[in-house]
Amino acid sequence: MSELVVTGLGITCPGVAKPSDAAAPRQEPSPGWFDVSCALPGRGYKRLPAACQYLLAAARNALADADAPFDGVPDERRGLVVATNNAAMELTEHQDGVILASSADEIGPLTAPFFVLSLFASRLATEHGVRGFCLTANSPRTAGLQALRLAGRALACGRADLLLVGVTEERLPESEPGSSHSDCGAAVLVCGPAASTAAETAYGDCRIGDVFLEPGGEPDPALTRAWNVVCAGAPGPVLVDAVLDDSAIGGAVASWLARRPVETRMVRAGAGCLTPMRHVVGALAGGGPERVVITAAAEGAVTMARVRPARHAGEQTISHRTMSARS
Amino acid sequence: MSRRVLITGLGAVSPLGSGVARFWQGLLVGGARPVPLPDPRAHMRSPLMYLVPGDAVPVAPAHHGHVPLGPGPRMAVAAAREAVADAALGPQFCSAMPVVMGVEMGNAAMHEARRAAGTPADPDGPWNPLTVTASAAATAVRARGSNVSVGNACAASGYAVSVAADMIREGEAEIVLAGGAEGPTRVGLGVFNRLGAADPEACRPFDRHRKGTVFGDGSAMLVLESAEHADRRGAVPYAELAGFAWSCDAHHLTAPEPSAVQAVRAIRDALTDAGTDADRIGGVIPHGTGTPLNDAVESYALREVFGERCDRLPLLNLKAMIGHTAGAAGAFGCLAAALLIRHRSMPASPALQDPDPECPVWIPQDHPVPLAPASVLVNAYAFGGTNVSLVVTEAQEAA
Missing domain, CATH: 3.40.47.10 (Thiolase/Chalcone synthase)
Incomplete structure (x- = not known):
């Protein structure tokens, strides 16, 4: 991948x-x-x-x-x-x-x-x-x-x-x-x-995986497979930003996360595709620990992004902003 | 060496009727004719469209989850089912299959109907996205891989097909369902009228008197499959998607870049990607919309690549037969290319009233001509200057 x-x-x-x-x-x-x-x-x-x-x-x-x-x-x-x-x-x-x-x-x-x-x-x-x-x-x-x-x-x-x-x-x-x-x-x-x-x-890197869930179906195997692919090669992030709505698909993803050994920050999803990307940007710019941003559409698609910020990312943001202000 | 990508299944709902067989038969008899959009509130000078016949528009599924489905997504569901059945894909092959669709206006008809009815919306209710088509199609065939909707306007499904092929080449998938779908749209027709880009008579690409395009609706779906996988299960391919390439004019919101530099680059790169050259292309399915500038610039691009061979290189004037199916146009082009290769023949296109000397291309109009060599270039372009060219060839024997 x-x-x-x-x-x-x-x-x-x-x-x-x-x-x-x-x-x-x-x-x-x-x-x-x-x-x-x-x-x-x-x-x-x-x-x-x-x-x-x-x-x-x-x-x-x-x-x-x-x-x-x-x-x-x-x-x-x-x-x-x-x-x-x-x-x-x-x-x-x-x-x-x-x-x-x-x-x-x-x-x-x-x-x-x-x-x-x-x-x-x-x-x-x-x-x-x-x-x-x-x-x-x-x-x-x-x-x-x-x-x-x-x-x-x-x-x-x-x-x-x-x-x-x-x-x-x-x-x-x-x-x-x-x-x-x-x-x-x-x-x-x-x-x-x-x-x-x-x-x-660099601020860091991203790796993306996705699946499509059948409404009313059993989501666990598909989500777990996607998670394993996205988080392959590392112990795996324990921090998750979950941008979900209250649809059946959103609920299924939330339930699956609740059964995993992760610390989840739930974020109410709105209409549009910006909020999940805001969380990717925030994670990269903040320079904190590795995390996964996961989002789901009521229509069935689920996408997850493993975000690995570089250790110095937060400092870099400050220096770049200073340069921009000077120019 | 990247993995080879074969086309092993086709599905279509078009102005020529429901199913691939009717699509091909419709091409052989010269295509469809446009009719006024049956919408009394479509206040515009030219409300013409090439519409899927009423009895060919599926009535189900009526909803996908909480979202009511208009004709576009419903036709995509029917075409997806046909393509999967045509490829003889059982459930075991669909469970990990991605779906990639090119959709621009998507479910717009339902939004337009709600506005026309003045139905109030619940601001705190569930969102009704415009582009639910790929999700509806995936649900219908129980495809559980990636579900991607590409929105590159009138080139959308050309990009979708190539994204799907990249998934196979990169080893992410063995089989991908790809295509496009659009339904009727009052807003789309209205804006093209406002821009002076809607022909009041018919879609007449490459005719001197063309006055713009005429939209069509429908859905075209293709099963793409790695050659190894198709060989293992004994699938008989229609054709091979041998190469494709993208480019961007970065020039103007609506007009193509007049020197066609980027359109030419996409064609040449697609030929290179396919491991072939201009002399080994047997026919072209152009973007050919009927807008004056597009057809002239595309003709120039083809002459740049094929030189004087353009005088005897046959073009299928597809949009003169089914209209401009917008986001589905590239997929219809690829589907038609696969059928041309299967039948080794290019049907005659509708007669041009007055061929435009600014468009020096050859469009067979009297009778079908043999397709030789059995390879077809398909172009799909869009507002904003996004270009995709694809090369569809006879499937080569496995090495």
């Missing part, structure tokens, strides 16, 4: 000032929490959908954090994997409302194409000259962690030398079920293959 080494982190979430705070409880976005002219100075950003702005801002921070790693990488060797579930839901609801109330001719032209979820990643690819590949994952809730696995596989298959892995989400509109607990913001990681990335510049 391929591993990813992470060398840069960026996050844009309500109430989160730096990557090491990424795993803090989700906050409701207050009006004006994101200042686009400050986060993205220059032309061409103000009229983008909010989730695109979040993604671009988080990517800027991640690339700065990694000291401009794309500078030495040809465009065609740069890759990008972005995960999202709800980046376009508010926009498409508005567009549909225009069609229902008047005519498609009245749809706002500037943001019209963003009903296509992959345009959020494509806009980021254009921003940073990513021409190797640009992939979008949209599995419910698990897409963020799956993006790490897609990235690791793409690196193993030689499709890029360095890549960005991101998640971006916008709050669900109130007309959508589950809107009161929906993700908002973005996180981006700069990632390279384990073999060619200098350990002294």
Whole structure:
């Protein structure tokens, strides 16, 4: 199973000032929490959908954090994997409302194409000259962690030398079920293959595994197999961040964890795939002990990420932020 | 040497009917025609779509867990079941099988129906994700491996098929169910109307008078299998997915990069990955959407790679026969390629009213032509300039 080494982190979430705070409880976005002219100075950003702005801002921070790693990488060797579930839901609801109330001719032209979820990643690819590949994952809730696995596989298959892995989400509109607990913001990681990335510049590494559970079925064997694969070759983490909802699948995973010799921090999952990735970012930036982040969708998919922070990661975050502030 | 990937099962629900046999028969008789979306509130100039016939749209499963399923996921379930049965996969082969699907709008029809009805939503209730298709398909065939939904717009299932093949090449899986599915969508049609990219007559790729695309719906599913595994269980493959490659224009939100540098790179890299060259490709299933710029740029890319051989290299104008199935288009291209190779023949495409001289490609329109060599290039492109090219060949004998 391929591993990813992470060398840069960026996050844009309500109430989160730096990557090491990424795993803090989700906050409701207050009006004006994101200042686009400050986060993205220059032309061409103000009229983008909010989730695109979040993604671009988080990517800027991640690339700065990694000291401009794309500078030495040809465009065609740069890759990008972005995960999202709800980046376009508010926009498409508005567009549909225009069609229902008047005519498609009245749809706002500037943001019209963003009903296509992959345009959020494509806009980021254009921003940073990513021409190797640009992939979008949209599995419910698990897409963020799956993006790490897609990235690791793409690196193993030689499709890029360095890549960005991101998640971006916008709050669900109130007309959508589950809107009161929906993700908002973005996180981006700069990632390279384990073999060619200098350990002294890394936050740590990630290894991902996943399974699909049959609703009402017996989850233990499948989850245990996935755990054993993800945690192979080491004593295994005893700390687990479990981002779960109260569905049958979420309950099955919680019950399975309760029977394992692990210390579990339960986190209420919302609509979207950002929260699990926030916990990966928080674990890497915090530089604490190894842990597993696990999440599950009510629809059946379960994904787990073993995160092994480098010992110096917390110090590195501080030094990089200082450099960014000076520049 | 990476592991070889074979196509050992196919399933389809398309505007040509339910099942792979009807899909092939439909191609032989020139494909389907578009009809207005049966939605009285689709207020737009051109609400045309190539729709799956009503009696071919499955009514079940009505739900996946708490999520009501629209036509797209239901068609995916039917196509998945057909593909698994076609590959003769018993439960013992499905238990660890990943499912990778390309889905853009997914279950949008159900969200649109709720909005049109004004049904209030419970903000504290369970979330209804847009992209439940891969989960519904996996549940239907009891596939318990990774469950991945890829959202690369109109290239989504081309990427999904190649992600699935990478899983096999990397030794993560022996068998993967891959494909794509889309249902009708009012928002998708509306935005394409707003962008001036919806043809009011039909999907007419490579015609001088084309005015945009016309969407279609349906699902195409493929069973991909390692050559070793297929050989062990005696499976008879349709074809081999010999190579594939990705690239990204990083140029514009909706327009392809006019010099086609990245599209050409994807094609050439796919040929290299397949261990073949342009002279050994017997036919092309282009992305060919009917949007003026796409078809011109893709034609240019093909001429860059195939040179003057483009004058006698047959293209299947698939979207003129089933419409642009968006996230499912790449999988439909791969499925059609496998059938072309099985039958060693390329069906005639609908007649172009006025072939565009800016698109110097050869589209057989009078009668089927032999497919020789038995290898097909499939292209799938998308808004934002994401490109994937795949090479499907006759399955080689095991060494």
